[in-house]
Amino acid sequence: MASPKLFAPLKLAELELANRIVISPMCQYSADVHGNMTDWHTIHLGNLALSGAGLLIVEASSVAPEGRITPGDVGLYSDDNEKAMARMLESVRGHSPMPVGIQLGHAGRKASCQAPWEGGTQLSLEQGGWQTVAPSEVAYQDDQRPPKAMSLDDIEALKDGFVTSAKRADRLGFDLIELHAAHGYLLHEFLSPLSNQRDDQYGGSLENRMRIVLEIFDAVREVFPQQKPVGIRISGSDWVEGGWDLAQSVELAKALDARGCSFIDCSGGGLDPRQALDVGPSYQVPFARRIKQEVAMPVIAVGLITEPEQAEGIVFSGEADAVALARGMLFDPRWPWHAAAKLGASVHAPKQYLRSQPHTLKGLFDV
Ligand SMILES: Cc1cc2nc3c(=O)[nH]c(=O)nc-3n(C[C@H](O)[C@H](O)[C@H](O)COP(=O)(O)O)c2cc1C
Incomplete structure (x- = not known):
């Protein structure tokens, strides 16, 4: 069997990933009230x-x-x-x-909400909620307290943050x-004309709506080591x-690519409760496929990618360079092992678990 592309290494800037499976970011709503990670994060x-x-x-x-x-x-x-994260790390x-x-x-x-399991x-x-901020005084839902429109000083403070x-x-x-510029959160709110109704240099034209994202990208890129x-x-x-x-996403991707962005992770939605979409396997992969045609940086696809053959098909066909999994990883935290077993690849496992693989799968673990 040809070696699967899903398990071929991938470089993002100078960071080499052993394979193309990315564990997607997942809020746990389990920090203390000051935003400090807890033992849950270490375990999870x-x-x-x-x-x-x-x-x-x-x-x-x-x-x-x-x-x-x-x-x-x-x-x-x-x-x-920072201290709490250091302990986890x-x-x-x-x-x-x-x-x-x-x-x-x-x-x-979209800040100042209950955890999803409390109703959200x-x-x-x-x-115990707080005043939210946004590009304009437009609430996510009509029954919500509207956000405060950010001043130019607030925007500077955000960049500093x-x-x-x-x-x-x-x-x-x-x-x-x-950088999180998806799912209807603040940077996405600047991008979308539905939530950004400003008439200064951060609103109006596409160039203006993209400005804050590009400025924050540049500022973060400058202080985070180049490699x-x-x-x-x-x-x-x-x-x-x-x-x-x-x-518009293609234009943003091209602008980021030109500035040396290391990768783009293509998700969808979250800005407006009226969103109309059909959710099914690989439903967001068309975003990655289209953007990949326009940029040199690696592209990550995400969204109901649950089967090893499906993930392999996405990277083998060049629709994306890597796949990100969220719910599938919670449901089966050894998903990459099982994908490696199914596709005939090998994968890293901790030494304490090296005796776990079935007899038929000798060679599954890198040693
Ligand atoms: C419990 C949970 C928490 C999430 N938190 C985040 C997050 O912090 N940041 C983010 O960009 N996406 C978040 N997402 C979205 C996922 O990263 C992912 O894009 C989405 O679930 C689709 O992938 P999936 O079908 O593999 O779950 C979260 C999803 C879940 C299920």
Whole structure:
């Protein structure tokens, strides 16, 4: 059998991934109320770090307290946040060679909510919620408290927040940064004409709406060591008439590519509750396929990629350079082992587990 492309190495900037399976960032809503990681994160990320994937991306970590989706979101805006993350990383790194990246973001008008398992609705100020910020005073849903429109000073402070968090991420030894510009959170809110109704240099034309993302990319790129990747996650479309769409995503991808972006992770939706889409296997892969035709940087596809043959097909056909899995990794945290077994590849496993593979799968583990 030809060796599967899914298990061929991939370089992002100077970081070499052992294979093309990326563990997608997943909020756990399990930090303390100051945004500090807890033992849950060590257990959860430690478990995923034993999976043999090529890269683990830590959940959306907020660059400012008001940028947390819920009071249980992880932050990387304080010294205490940094210390708590250092503890998690020391444990995980002690037992896994997997590269670990972090997603940096700000939830904008979608902040100040309950955890999904508590209903996920917006928290009032009396319930411990806070005033949200966004490009314009347009709420995500009509029944919500509208966000405050950001001033130019607020925008400068946001950029500083990303830069300071990126420096913290470097000090912590993270191998990679992914900027979160997807799913209707703050950077996506600037991109989409549905949520951005500004009439200054950050609103109006596509060039103006992209400005903040490009400025933040440049500023983060400048402070994070050149050999380490800085990439981005975008939503390929709002799936709403008059919103952000694939044609605009292509322009953004080209602009980022020209600035030396290390990768683009192509997700979708999340900006507007009216979004109309058909969810099914590989439903967002067309975004990756289209953007890949236009850029030199590696492209990651995500969204209901659950089967080894499906993942192999996406990278083999060149629709994307890598695949990211979220729910599939929670459901089966050894997904990369099982994919390697199915496709006839080998994968890293911790020495403590080397006797686990069935007799028929001798050679599954790299030793
Ligand atoms: C529990 C959970 C938490 C998530 N948190 C994040 C996040 O922090 N950042 C992000 O960009 N996407 C987040 N997502 C979206 C996933 O990264 C992924 O894009 C989406 O679930 C589609 O992939 P899947 O079909 O493999 O689950 C989350 C998804 C889940 C299920």
